[in-house]
Amino acid sequence: MSDPFLIGRCALVTGSTSGIGLAIACALGAAGARVAVNGLGSPEQIAAALDAVRAAGAADVSHFGADLSDAAAVETMMAEVAAWAPVDVLVNCAGVQHTAPIAEMPAATWDKLIAINLSAAFHTMRLSLPGMAARGFGRVVNIASVHGLVASVNKSPYVASKFGLVGLSKVAALEYAGAGNRDSGGVTVNCVCPGWVETPLIEPQIAAKAQAAGGDRDAGVRELLREKQPSGRMSLPDEIADLVLWLCRRQSHNLSGAAIPVDGGWTAQ
Incomplete structure (x- = not known):
């Protein structure tokens, strides 16, 4: 039986209509949170994601669409979510990838990846962290990547955005370290850095x-x-979700500013 320790809390998960993001949204729902789902997909795919989060046990669930490459659209989405419920848990999971050597990387592709993978997280954080601090509780979990800790060839914008996300999270963790207290749970900001995760996206490679x-x-x-x-x-998406869920517990109030690898030893080499 799930522990509904997030009853009365609201969680926003970007990129949560499929894959890791959906697993995280379901885990937060199973813990009793209201879940704001954000992500792309057909109406049928979005409806299926909402059904899955609802079936997991979410107190309420709603979809908030936004083009995360557009700062104004992110601001609009955040205002809509705040009107629905104040955000207590923010998980930035949305991400895009494109592989090419630096000299062949289209400039527009660089701009898009930086906007979605990094700038969107900056905007969601700047608009939600003050409210978390005022309430004495907040959790930001940014789904970075092993590529926020080490590099690979032909992935310049992805690696740059994920390294940037880790750095941004450390700054935010420092700025909000004193918010709240042990009893309220405080405000923490962390990154989870997965290596290979078994999702439908990589099934053709397998x-x-x-x-x-x-x-x-x-x-x-x-x-x-x-x-x-x-x-x-x-790793499985549910395993990443379990780690995110633990980071949301009150007991994790002193774990902040970390970039936690879930990579089978990749970054230990």
């Missing part, structure tokens, strides 16, 4: 490696991870 391994899916996963992730196994 399938290709598995086919080369004679149809053995586990062997395909190990081959895909061989170069980077020593554990040879991926």
Whole structure:
């Protein structure tokens, strides 16, 4: 049985219509929070995401659409969410990726990735943290990446945005470290930095490696991870969500400014 320790709280999760974001939204809902879902998708996909969060046990759930590359649209969304319920838990999970060498990276692509992966988180944080501080409780969890801790070739805007997100989170953690107290739970800002996570997005890569391994899916996963992730196994979205959920507990009031790798030893090398 879930522990409904977030009853009376409101959580906003960007990028939560699928994948890791949806798993996080469901976990927060299962803990009793009202959940503001943000993300792309067809009307059917969005409805399915809302149904999943509702079925998980959320006190209430609603979708708030916004083009996260547009600062004005983010501001509008934040005002709409605040009118629905003050944000106590903010999870910035929305992210986009594009691979190309620096010399071949389109300038417009750089601008888009920085806007969605980094600037959108800045705007959601600046608009929600003061209210959290005033209430004595708040949790910001930014889903960065192992690429917020180490680099890979052909991922310049993604790596830059994720390193920036880790740095931004540390600054915010320092600025709000004194808000609230142990009893209220305080205000914390942390990053979770996943390595390989098993989502539908990477299933084609797994399938290709598995086919080369004679149809053995586990062997395909190990081959895909061989170069980077020593554990040879991926994380599941629900496992990332469990970590986010723990960071939202009152007991985590003194864990702030961290960038927590969930990467099977990738960054230990």
